[in-house]
Amino acid sequence: MSRPPITKAGSERLRTELEQLKFVDRPRIIAAIAEARAHGDLKENAEYHAAREQQSFTEGRIGQLEGLLSNAEVIDVAQLKPGERVVFGATVELEDEDAGTTVTYQIVGDLEADIKRQMIAVSSPIARALIGHSAGDSIEFTAPNGVKHYEIISVRYI
Structure with a gap:
């Protein structure tokens, strides 16, 4: 396990x-x-x-x-050296391509996920769609309320 x-x-x-x-x-x-x-x-x-x-x-x-x-x-997110790619621990700024709004999430473990603090679980649909992508990429994933389209604005590790 x-x-x-x-x-x-x-x-x-x-x-x-x-x-x-x-x-x-x-x-x-x-x-x-x-x-x-x-x-x-x-x-x-x-x-x-x-x-x-x-x-x-x-x-x-x-x-x-x-x-x-x-x-x-x-x-320890500070010790990761993933380059520009989104991996576990990344803080990702996204633009909703449909609504034109921006949002920032940190990808964390299931144990510490808290949407009120903009911390999403690595197992969530949006996090799974983000993993492996870089700033400038567009992603698409299926949310409970339909298909969403986001562009990755920035990727940080803090």
């Missing part, structure tokens, strides 16, 4: 979240459970049940992050 790729920056973000959960949130939740237990009858203690639910979510997320980070292959 292949290891899922993740950028160095994405790995650092996940490690920061993991540290927050383990060393800040977990102790706070344990203290909240202890305080709720001190209130007596646990059967009808809403604070206790809420804290236990939060503990369950936090422990699940900790396990998920530890698993993701232990299996992921961290790739």
Whole structure:
């Protein structure tokens, strides 16, 4: 089985979240459970049940992050030497040939994709269409709302 790729920056973000959960949130939740237990009858203690639910979510997320980070292959984009071609980690500025608008995306691993931050998964249709192309090339791919046409304006590795 292949290891899922993740950028160095994405790995650092996940490690920061993991540290927050383990060393800040977990102790706070344990203290909240202890305080709720001190209130007596646990059967009808809403604070206790809420804290236990939060503990369950936090422990699940900790396990998920530890698993993701232990299996992921961290790739330092700054060390790549792909030339002008689009590869994993590239930040690509595109012009929508149909609408005339521009958009910038970074191609990242599935684990760190976040469209709100203009980070698209390497497995997405647009990223698959971009891989191997260079600035000035036109690409076409099928999106959920139809066929799209983009021109690659620039390719950077930051």
